[in-house]
Amino acid sequence: MRVVGLTGGMGSGKTTVANFFKDLGVPVYIADNAGKSLMNTNEKLKSKIVSLFGENAYNEGILNRKFIADQVFNSPEKLKQLNDVVHPAVALDFLEWKNKQDSSYVIYEAAILFEAGGHNNCDLVILVTAPLEERIKRIQARDKSSLAEIEARLKHQWSDEKKRKLANFEIININLPSTEEQVRNLHEILINTGKN
Known part of the structure; x- marks a missing residue:
């Protein structure tokens, strides 16, 4: 069973993407x-x-x-x-959870997957991205945070450019129908490449 990491900056829509994978029957672990x-x-x-x-x-x-x-x-x-x-x-809890799953792959969703070195324990990694202005709008709507608070939190995360170099796939999350279609296409790829 392969472990597919799922990550992205704050407000990129990782949870939305994780839920689309769940809807397809893929086990998802939210770190x-x-x-x-x-x-x-x-x-x-x-x-x-x-x-x-x-x-x-x-x-x-x-x-x-x-x-x-x-x-x-x-x-x-x-x-x-x-x-x-x-x-x-969390790593120990994930292993125990993974051993109970019956699927060709599982999703391991973590905000700081690259920053914490968690990508080294994944077979593949999906990066979720969205334009920075859109991400800031989403965070403000979700958390009611000020721009200064958001910028301070963003400082602790790597840029998308840096993450892209280590990711295997990218899902651009701007509108939901397109995002869902990207997830379905990627799911087909992940299932078919897992058949050896």
Whole structure:
């Protein structure tokens, strides 16, 4: 079973594309959602986070997301420390999930797939792109974030140009019918190239 990475910058439409693959019956693992869940349910991971950030990291056993965000937002070192404990837990969870799937390929969706080196564990990678102005509009509508907040978050992600060099496929997500058609075409390619 092949692992197909799915990534793209904030607001590119990764979730939309992931849902189109799900509609085609492809198992999809959303790494960011898994990470959020594991930070609240995996006791070993929780104790590592407390040892890094202190007791304020949790409120009654639930991750204090605002506190953690404030800690890592302007500290690349603290962000790296958090990622260094969360990513291995997510990788292990993904392997357990993957072993339960019965499909020619699975999708592993992660926002910072390239930045975190996760693409090295994928057989192929799909990059979802959209024009920057469109992405900013989508993020503002979704998160009600200011332009300054969005730009600060975008700084932590690689440019599409840099990602394109490592991706095997690109889905340009500007309008939904076109995006859905690109997903269907790619699904056919992935199924047919998997038959050896």
